Amino acid sequence: MHKMLPLLLTTLLACYRQTEGSYQYLAGHQIWKLGGKESALPGQLMADGLLDILDHSRKLQQVRVAPHHIDRVSELLQKDGISYEILVDDLASHVEGIENSERRRRDVSGNHQTCTESHCPEPLTDVYMRFDQMEWYLKQLNETHYPNVSLSSIGKSHENRDIWLLHIKSNKPDARAIWIEGGIHARERISPAVAFGLISKLATGDGAKYNDFDFFLAPMANPDGYEYTFTGDRMWRKNRRANSHQRSNCYGVDLNRNWDFKFGVGASNYPCSEVYMGPSPFSEPETKALKDAMLERNGSLLMLFSLHSYGQDLLYPWGWTSQEEAENKDELVRVGQAFAEGAREIHNHDYDVVNSAGGLYYASGATDDWAYSETSARYAYTLELRDKGERGFLLTSEAIKPSIEEVWNGFQKILQNIG
Ligand SMILES: [Zn+2]
Structure with a gap:
């Protein structure tokens, strides 16, 4: 009996951690930094589900490899003349270490921010909010600021969570509309955090001076995937569709490959791939809800602003090809540079303004290309937020506040330049 007790406790503990933790799944996963020649091979391996490209920009450098694929991927890369260096040899202990130090930092900081069901006056900035806290904040904002703002559910996710859309209303009847989307990729937690920061600035802060515009914000486009980064897998990217059909x-569709524009270019039809595009365009309830709500405002839509991480790049169309230029490319670059200058003024962080299809990495079926092609929006940007790969998706919550501050300043420059 006594001999069994430690074993029993260990087993119980393991079960508990398996259901509650977000990193056990990542045991043995590695992060590699690629070097050597530029090659289309990593993109192909991602489509085949053999690796996970982390840095989705022309600075393509870091990839994640699952333990059962390490030997195969290593061999294929070497054959192609690509070198690699192991940055993280066990992602589970890496994530655990970061989460533990985050917890210790919060414990000693004595921060008093609160967000409960009955009282959530501000979005949290000292910790990444859970989905229920996001809902509490939005509902309270709607109660206290109606009719200047109005909150509606535009659809439900696979797991029946609401896709919320907040409208911050202009006082002009014929106002142009700005659409902001956050959280479409689950693991990019800084994206919804900044989207909520923008909501707070626009609805209750000095954003009132921009009420020539109608603002529509969908700050959490993929609530199932986001919650799963807390309960299952910290590196989860897609939604939570069961792909039994x-x-x-393997679960999940990459919601930023599921839009109906050049569907399939730079994406994968293999359900285990991180860039699985889904069975058909708008097959997912999340993208369909967003698309329908955007089309309801078509005609007045002026800009799409989609928040992602990481890399500190402001991307403009096209993402599906580098052979064609966006029709108003010079204007997109001019306004983009205004953003970058505004952002840099605050904490001296650089954001590069670049074409979305950089280097050898193409992506289609994304919100930005779709909005630029299929709606009246003449401006479409994807903002890759902090950082430049030091922490990547595991960016700690200390970065929330400064990220909001710099993006808000840059975003204001955009508004002043497209008005
Ligand atoms: Zn993303």
Whole structure:
């Protein structure tokens, strides 16, 4: 009996951690930094589900490799003349270490921010909010600021969570509309955090001076995936569709490959891939809800601003090809530079203004290309937030406040330049 007790405790503890933790799944996963020649091979391996490209920009450098793929991927890269260096040899202990030091920092900081069901006056900035806290904040804002703002659910996710849309209303009847989307990729937690920061500035802060515009914000486009980064896998990217129709045990569709524009270019039809585009365009309730709500405002839509991480790049169309230029490319670059200058003024962080299809990395079926092609929006940007790969998706919550401050300043420059 006594001999069994430690074993029993260990087993119980393991079960508990397996259901509650977000990193155990990542045991043995590694992060590699690629070097050597530029090659299309990493993109192909990602489509085949053999690796996970972390840095989605022309600075393509870091990839994640699952333990059962390490030997194969290593061999294929070497054959292609690509070198690699192991940055993280066990992602589970890496994430655990970061989460523990985050917890210790919060414990000693004695911060008093609160967000409960009955009282959530501000979005939290000392910790990444859970989905229920996001809902509490939005509902309270709607109660206290109606009719200047109005909150509606535009659809439900696979797991029946609401896709919320907040409208911050202009006082002009024929106002142009700015659409802001956050959280479409689950693991990019800084994206919804900054989206909520922008909501707070626009609805209750000095954003009132921009009420020539109608603002529509969908700050959490992928609530199932986001919650899963807390309860299952910290590196989760896609939504939580069960892909049993494809006879696959792998979950999830990449919602930023599921929009109906050049569907399939730079994406994968293999359900286990991180860039799985889904069975058909707008097959996912999350993208369909967003698309329908955007089309309701078509005609007045002036800009799409989609928040992602990481890399500190402001991307403009096209993402599906580098052979064609966006029709108003010079204007997109001019306004983009205004953003970058505004952002740099605050904490001296650089954001590069670049074409979305950089280097050898193409992506289609994304919100930005779709909005630019299929709606009246003449401005479409994807902002890759902090950082430049030091922490990547595991960016700690200390970065929330400064990220909001610099993006808000840059965003204001955009508004002043497109008005
Ligand atoms: Zn993303």
